[in-house]
Amino acid sequence: MPANGQRALEAQSALATVPRVPGASKPDPILVASSIVRRFGGLSAVDVDHVEVQRGSITALIGPNGAGKTTFFNLLTGFDAPDEGAWSFNGRSMGRLSPYRVARLGMVRTFQLTKALNRLRVIDNMLLGAKGQRGERLWASLFPFLWRGQEVKNTERADVLLKRFSLDAKRGDFAGSLSGGQRKLLEMARALMSEPELIMLDEPMAGVNPALTQSLLQHIKMIREEGSTVLFVEHDMDMVHDISDWVIVMAQGKIIAEGPPGDVMKNSEVIDAYLGSRHEKALTESGESLTTGEIK
């Protein structure tokens, strides 16, 4: 494990005593969801009894294709409505809230199919993420002196984030001219502009090259160090293993296992449903190569 900060230790020690069972309750949950059901015709895409996400942790949501991970994200963020169920964020009940309100409350998500705003420049994509902008009100927008100062501050913050995500060279380009991986990065950086309390990333690493993945992992850890909670969906088990404090496994809409990454990946149900029996070996091999890579 690479050097982890204070928050990582806190999160891991808080989760140490949590039982490794689906739906386990956490000491300080930021998100609590109960009996969430979403059906598409006859198919129950999501059928979650109970799940909690520990505040300040990096929690991974994994599971086979079609397990219902994206649908679950859509439900929690108000982009889709469940047939049943209730959930709360920071103790506030969230059912039937419009998605923009969910985001304003500090629960911001990215999309599996990236949504870069093509004909906006990269920097404008970023600025769109900033919260509470005076110049976004119709009347105020006509009087630049009302919002200039705020805009300058937001721009400074955006530039710092762009640099962090190696997008500073693309600052003035149209987002539509970015590569697929760069768009993923832009979307994540843009979500961070809103300083979310809980950031929900849907496959943030898909299409990002290995070298950049390493630095992205550091960024995600940094988000945790800055006090936010991260919930992410990912198929790359090395990454999940590397950065998550806790892993939740979904299959066919249900949560089938929970626990720290090491435990979950040894769970036979998870291996059957998702990883496949050959995975354990592959993981140790690549885990070794990762360690040697770091020593070098």
Place this chain on the structure above:
Amino acid sequence: MDFSFVIGQSITQALGVTAIIYCLAAMGLNLQFGYTGLLNFGQVAFAAIGAYSIGVIVISFGASLWAAIPIGLLASVALALVLGIPTLRLRADYLAIVTIATSEIIRLMVRSIALRETFGGANGINGKMGQAFHDLNPFHADIELPFLTWTRQDLWVVTVGWSLIAIFTLATWLLVRSPWGRVVKGIREDENAVVSLGKNAYVYKMQALVLGGLLGTVGGIVWAVAKQSVQPDNFVPDVTFFSYTILLLGGAARVFGPIVGAIIFWFLLVFVGEFLNQMIAAGWITFLLPTDVGPIRFILVGLGLMGLMIFRPQGIFGDKRELALDAR
């Protein structure tokens, strides 16, 4: 063949009242479609609301023009809300369907025999509805420059019309380069992305719909005041489509697009029409009758515009790189 007459007519019309009306309508569409991505196919309804408010309130009810104008603008806001509330939560195509249908409903309503008392049926409303405005005319004589001829009345309308366009263009420029403009452009690109960042896209779309509709309504008011006559068959869907043509010609999402588009569109239309007329009168063209000119000029201008869209699809002001992004 009087070529200088053809040019003079074309220039006069390109800067004239009709170009102003279409420019205003296209400026509204620019806000709605160009910047926000809303497909309003009923812009003519907003113009009709403006023109008929003047006609009905001044002529049928005998009230003042200065009362009629704000009422017309309020009616325009009401129309935008009625159109927007049910459709803006839905996919973009619903707004398109509802607006085009509504524009026809309004035209058929003001044309109906049942409401002839108020709206004048197929004859519309005729009378000095713009008199209060023309009473303020500071010009004392007609204008007769080599290539520009306007009556004193037209000169006054044109002066005020282009001044309004200048003010609205400045306001548009301020709007679209502000954070508000960034949000609506974001909505045009991907509404869900903007929503996921905590912006209430519905409200922004409504604002754009209302503002764009108001610009169309101002166009309708100019129409009534300048022509002192409003007729239902002036307000056919073609008006909306010509406004879109003007917008795309000048370049969508460009602040000056509608102005340049309107001037070029009307110049070409009048030029081709007058040119054909002169050729027929001079006996150079024998296979056409003067009555054919109306439709044929549209065919020719249409072909020209097709050429423009093939060779310069981004319009005159547009940025080709920006257009190429759509294909990705």
